[in-house]
Amino acid sequence: MALEFAILGFLSREAMTGYDLKTRCFDDAAGHLWTADQAQIYRTLEKLSTRGLVRSRLVPQRGRPDRRLYSITERGRTALSAWLREPEPPSQVRDPFLLHLFLSPDLPDDEITSLLSGAREEYQRRLEHLRGPAREELDKWARQTGRIRDAELRRMTLSAGAAAARSAIDWVDDCIDRVRSGLPAPDPGGVSRVPTRG
Amino acid sequence: MALEFAILGFLSREAMTGYDLKTRCFDDAAGHLWTADQAQIYRTLEKLSTRGLVRSRLVPQRGRPDRRLYSITERGRTALSAWLREPEPPSQVRDPFLLHLFLSPDLPDDEITSLLSGAREEYQRRLEHLRGPAREELDKWARQTGRIRDAELRRMTLSAGAAAARSAIDWVDDCIDRVRSGLPAPDPGGVSRVPTRG
DNA sequence: AACGAGTATAGGACAAGTCCTATAAAAAAC
DNA sequence: GTTTTTTATAGGACTTGTCCTATACTCGTT
Structure with a gap:
């Protein structure tokens, strides 16, 4: 569609x-x-x-x-x-990373932290791309084509992505803090009887 | 997968x-x-x-x-x-609403605004659900099952959704302001030769 | 000289996801 | 008293999206 x-x-x-x-x-x-x-x-x-x-x-x-x-x-x-x-309501969330985190309580704290840091890096990359190269390319396109109204709406979609990335970074930082300041101990009956890594 | x-x-x-x-x-x-x-x-x-x-x-x-x-x-x-x-990098964005907005420069300002307000309402609903019913249900589950570590990670995913919704609302408000304060006039060569509504 | 990248189209196979239908009986709502 | 909802499973048809392959010529790199 x-x-x-x-x-x-x-x-x-x-x-x-x-x-x-x-x-x-x-x-x-x-x-x-x-x-x-x-x-x-x-x-x-x-x-x-x-x-x-x-x-x-x-x-x-x-x-x-x-x-x-x-x-x-x-x-x-x-x-x-x-x-x-036709109105287009924001689509349902379907986020593999959040699902992964949701399913991760049997991982040790440090692995959860590294999961989160990895995501942080990716969000950071995304944010820098949207604010840098993506933005510059769009401005260039706007100058070349003169489509300034098109460009304005496109800028809005870039800023949506940037806002989402920024807020995701803040959220990740908050999560990392929460893990560092001591997550509750593993719940019983988990997956963790499987031998740990190494 | x-x-x-x-x-x-x-x-x-x-x-x-x-x-x-x-x-x-x-x-x-x-x-x-x-x-x-x-x-x-x-x-x-x-x-x-x-x-x-x-x-x-x-x-x-x-x-x-x-x-x-x-x-x-x-x-x-x-x-x-x-x-x-296995590390799970944040997934690629694929957002039908942003796509819609991206493709909408030939709509008149007021229709773009109503597009945005519709989205705002939906984000607002989502935010209230995450902070209210969803959060309460989770706390109840945590008390009943005693799985406090599971619950803590689940709370993180709720707060991710809430953060995203909050930032989306701010973004929408910003966009609505930008439209109100005067978007550039329609670019030539658009779709708008099609008769307008009514 | 060989190799990969860019330009350009298109088919095959498959995985993932959505929607609809069928069956069946109890319980709750109207 | 009839309708709807809840509990419970499962098949069919379909759309969407991904990955891989084939073809074919040019240009730049090593």
Whole structure:
């Protein structure tokens, strides 16, 4: 569902190939909020094409495979517009890291701490990427294309990611403190009869 | 992957039926960080059973279907323990709401605002649930089971959700301000030639 | 000269997740 | 007194997403 409209959204600005969508759109512009597998992009383009929401023409090339250039149709614009007007409630949380932590009471304190520190590093990396390279690339794109309203909304999504990362870092720090200041002893009946590491 | 270990984790505390896992574990205890479809739980239990990580026995009942009570095996405990020791980096973000916002520059300001307010309400609901009912249920569970270390880690995951929701609310408020204080005019070449609503 | 990276598309296999349906009886709600 | 909910399991169909492979030529690097 979402991928279809993401593709329609990108094509509403510019005709593109599957490859462009993958590299410029999903990897670069929107990578911080939605990733897409290459194979899935091509298959979705095909599906959109049979439904008449996009259309494609072959652009011959020498020395490399012909480009299949996709553009949005009027029906595609209508479908996109209708979808955009539907409210989109924040999606359910489904977080493998939190699940891992949730299931970890049988690990010793130091392993829980290292679990948390690892996450902290990742959140930190993410935050720096969003505030640095990602932000600069977006500003550059805005200058080049002049799409300042597009850019403003994109900036909002960057700041959402940054806010989430910042708050996650604070949360991790708080958790590490709580572990250091003494977690309750292991509950009975856990998984820990399995021999410990080493 | 994750679901398998979530199930093993729950069964490491107590033998349960698929129904118990669905209602008590995934809906109630872990619903804020991982949901699971009923059909998927039963199928995963079957898979775990053929791999020898869980085992089941039928507990006959009168008047209602027999319960198939699953318990974790030693091999299951070993597998769980090994998985818990593997680091789990925070997962990639994939956020349909942010995608929607990202794709919305052709909507008029007031529709973007209502998009944001809708999200704010949902985050608010989530925050109140985590601080209120979810927290109370967890404390009750902790008192009843005496699993105070388990409970402490579970509390951490609740506070992660609460922190995320709080920061999302702040972010939304900031976005609404930015829209009110004047977003740049629509960029040319958008989707908006489609007749507006009404 | 060989090797990897970039440009470009596409199929196969599979895992994960969602939705719907069927069955069945007790208990609670209306 | 009828309807809905709760308890309990399980299959079918489907969508979404991931990973791997194949093809094919160019350009830059070692």
